[in-house]
Amino acid sequence: MRGGRHIAAVSAVSFDLAAGECLALVGESGCGKSVLASALLGLLPGNAQTAGTAVLDGIDLLAADERTLTRTVRGRRIGLVPQSPAAHLTPVRTVRAQLEETVRELTATPRADIRKAAVAAAERASFPRALLDHYPHQLSGGQAQRAATALALIGDAPLLLADEPTTGLDRDLVDRTADELRRHADDGRALLMITHDLAAAERIADRVAVMYAGRIVELTGAARFFGAPGPRHPYARGLLAALPERDFTPIPGLPPELGALPPGCAFAPRCDRVSGACGSVPRLVDGVACHHVGGGGGAGAGGVDAVGDGRVDSPSRARSRARSGAGAGAQTTEEGARA
Numbered sequence: 439m440r441g442g443r444h445i446a447a448v449s450a451v452s453f454d455l456a457a458g459e460c461l462a463l464v465g466e467s468g469c470g471k472s473v474l475a476s477a478l479l480g481l482l483p484g485n486a487q488t489a490g491t492a493v494l495d496g497i498d499l500l501a502a503d504e505r506t507l508t509r510t511v512r513g514r515r516i517g518l519v520p521q522s523p524a525a526h527l528t529p530v531r532t533v534r535a536q537l538e539e540t541v542r543e544l545t546a547t548p549r550a551d552i553r554k555a556a557v558a559a560a561e562r563a564s565f566p567r568a569l570l571d572h573y574p575h576q577l578s579g580g581q582a583q584r585a586a587t588a589l590a591l592i593g594d595a596p597l598l599l600a601d602e603p604t605t606g607l608d609r610d611l612v613d614r615t616a617d618e619l620r621r622h623a624d625d626g627r628a629l630l631m632i633t634h635d636l637a638a639a640e641r642i643a644d645r646v647a648v649m650y651a652g653r654i655v656e657l658t659g660a661a662r663f664f665g666a667p668g669p670r671h672p673y674a675r676g677l678l679a680a681l682p683e684r685d686f687t688p689i690p691g692l693p694p695e696l697g698a699l700p701p702g703c704a705f706a707p708r709c710d711r712v713s714g715a716c717g718s719v720p721r722l723v724d725g726v727a728c729h730h731v732g733g734g735g736g737a738g739a740g741g742v743d744a745v746g747d748g749r750v751d752s753p754s755r756a757r758s759r760a761r762s763g764a765g766a767g768a769q770t771t772e773e774g775a776r777a
């Protein structure tokens with residue numbers, strides 16, 4: 439930034455994501471979720487610096503050159519549902535033209551079938567057929583969202599990155615969109631879903647990663663997170679408690695400015711469990727980064743070694759089935775996972 443200032447937008451993040459699995463990444467606005475997604479796609483602005491590795495199919499995404507990213511990663515290995523679809527779509531071309539172009543570029547569809555394939559792609563994302571010849575500025579936010587989702591699914595990429603794919607949609611459409619994304623995971627793709635919508639996360643995620651001020655503070659199986667015993671990090675507990683259908687109690691205060699993080703645990707100024715120990719940054723140990731819970735979070739400026747990350751052995755399908763059976767089902771799954 440100007441004046442040699444640095445913003446640590448994402449720090450010490452470490453996670454893995456298997457084929458067929460959905461990881462929901464949640465956290466307050468500005469905590470670094472989209473920056474993390476952009477880093478994986480090589481779409482950070484030119485002044486950004488990255489360190490570490492992010493391996494997909496043997497390719498280190500953080501080290502890959504522009505040519506590799508263009509030809510083999512974007513759209514082909516990673517499908518992106520962008521956070522601001524209206525800005526992501528080409529403003530001077532119709533949705534149909536953009537779908538057809540993407541089908542042509544990313545698939546081996548014969549010329550004669552491209553039109554049909556584009557219509558089918560729109561249908562997969564519940565984009566209304568009647569709007570195919572509209573330009574992006576003629577779409578509502580939710581319609582643009584679905585157009586962008588349709589584009590992201592065309593390349594059949596093994597990793598789907600969905601950055602708030604349900605923003606601006608009605609509950610019914612949220613559920614349909616989330617279920618559609620889940621189906622792609624069930625077909626063997628990995629799905630990283632960034633969302634503020636905890637109900638959507640609960641509906642489809644296998645694991646939940648909670649981010650605060652650029653760090654993952656908890657990484658837990660979804661059944662455990664949304665059911666019993668619930669999240670362990672005070673911030674994650676606060677996020678859940680803020681939901682209208684739970685306590686409806688907001689977390690006091692605001693997240694810190696990333697350019698001026700407090701020393702030690704960034705959540706300490708808002709935390710009801712704060713103590714002297716919070717003067718050092720807690721490491722993510724056993725899926726939680728807090729001095730007061732779990733592994734104790736041992737001191738150390740930003741360890742990247744996530745030990746035990748709440749991975750649920752029983753895969754998604756069993757989980758979603760258990761989920762529809764409400765509390766008891768989720769509990770059983772959780773016990774299975776812990777065993």
Ligand SMILES: Nc1ncnc2c1ncn2[C@@H]1O[C@H](COP(=O)(O)OP(=O)(O)OP(=O)(O)O)[C@@H](O)[C@H]1O
Nearest residue numbers: 445447466467468469470471472473474483521696
């Ligand atoms: N190009 C940039 N230059 C400087 N700072 C940036 C840039 N892009 C993002 N940031 C900062 O990085 C932080 C993380 O931003 P990011 O967009 O990842 O947040 P987010 O978690 O996706 O939030 P939201 O839920 O609102 O989308 C923010 O504090 C933001 O101000």
Ligand code: NI
Nearest residue numbers: 471472473521
């Ligand atoms: Ni974002």
